[in-house]
Amino acid sequence: MTKVPAQMFSGSEIQAHRGKVPTIAAKAAQYLDDVYADHLAFYNRWGVSKYYGNRRKDYQTRAGRVAALQSLGKPASLADQQVGTACILLAMQCLKQGFAAAGLSTIWDKIHAVLKVDNAFLGTDLQLMLQQLGWKIYYWNPNPSKNDAWDEDDQRLSPPKAGKAWNPVWGGHALRYKSVIDRRVYYETKVDNASALVNFGTAPPAAFKNVPIFIGIAHAGYHVFPGRRGDVIEAHSMRNLDARDNLEVAPFNPLASGGAPRWTRTEKYRSGLIAVPQDF
């Protein structure tokens, strides 16, 4: 169950946020661009990533990162420049910067406090809170006619663990699509728009490129991906230090070659939700 309280923002907070959306969006988008540029510059110089995955136990200590760097023939001193990252973390970082630039850090602090309950940090909760501030929730699914086949693919690629009936990487595409169509609900989130980002195949609507900042989730929050003006800028929490794609940018286009959110061999993101600050 979500830990997001109902109506957690006052009318004046919602109004203040509404007036500052352009500032929030511009700063958050700039932050994403800056982090990605920083990542590329570091990687191009050193051949390892400045941004390491937060879930990698072997990278969580300096000694661990030094060992990894040395195994790759890199200077140990790079460990002191390295920054932990994860998909939800990048989304939070850009929004924190955006709200701060707008003078609305008190609102962000309320959001952060809810995300931090039980150290859950769920992308679905983040979207719920943004929705309370006036953001719109769009269901995305490029080809619902494939839902059943995608579900079968998910279950074949990632069988459930022993004693479990569900694997968190699964999209549950058919079930969640039915819920969206029948009830306008995706997991616990009321969907505001169930058409604009549905059935677009490999040609997302051109208007999506006008969205100045967005926060997406795939597969009920298994993956979180921020982005701006049609491009996803996403972070990953389990990849190797020498992976250039610990951070990556690609057009939002889940089924297209080179599109995003990016897939791995077993993580094929094919439906979810995107929060946008206003309709497009």
Add this chain to the structure above:
Amino acid sequence: MDSSAFDQGVAAATDGLPASANPYADGTAEHEHWIDGYHSVVDHPEDIEERGDVLAPTKAASPENLSG
């Protein structure tokens, strides 16, 4: 658990600071708690797994089981 050190680690992570920003001396409990906080801001598949159980295909034949 030193909650302040843990929370400081969380704050450093959300500020995008490097892991070397840990202000506590190596080998101290606070140092470890800061590291734990710094690396706590991640996706949590174990939590998501619980929500997945609600939607398990074997349970989803009836509409009341859809989407939680």
